[in-house]
Amino acid sequence: MRVIAKKALVLFYTVHPDAKTALEEWYEKTVDSEWENFSHIKKTFNSADLVGGNRVVFNIKGNKYRLIVLVLFKVKMVYIRFVGTHTDYDRLTDIDKL
Numbered sequence: 001m002r003v004i005a006k007k008a009l010v011l012f013y014t015v016h017p018d019a020k021t022a023l024e025e026w027y028e029k030t031v032d033s034e035w036e037n038f039s040h041i042k043k044t045f046n047s048a049d050l051v052g053g054n055r056v057v058f059n060i061k062g063n064k065y066r067l068i069v070l071v072l073f074k075v076k077m078v079y080i081r082f083v084g085t086h087t088d089y090d091r092l093t094d095i096d097k098l
Helices: 006-015 017-031 038-044 086-090
Strands: 002-004 049-052 055-060 065-072 077-085
Touching (some): 002 017, 017 065
Parallel strands (some): 002 077
Antiparallel strands (some): 049 055, 055 065
C-alpha cells in the first residue's frame, strides 16, 4: 500500500516520542501490505476497526494513541487523516468525514 502523509506521523512522534516505534511499525507493515478489503487489514492489525466511509481506526501503543486512515483499496492507497491521543480521538465528531 502507498501511504500518503507520513509527515503527520513524524510530526506526532516528535511531540510524543514514545509513539515513534509503534507508528513506524504500523507504517512498515502497511507499506508492505497489499490489502484488498477490510478483512485483509484485520489480518495485519487485529485491533483495527472500520468507522465508516472507508475509514479505519488503529490502536497505537496499547490504545494510548489512535490513528485514522482513509483506505482506497482499488488504487492501493492509505491516507492518514488523524493521529492523536485516545482523549483527542474521543473528542472527534463526524469521523466518517475526516
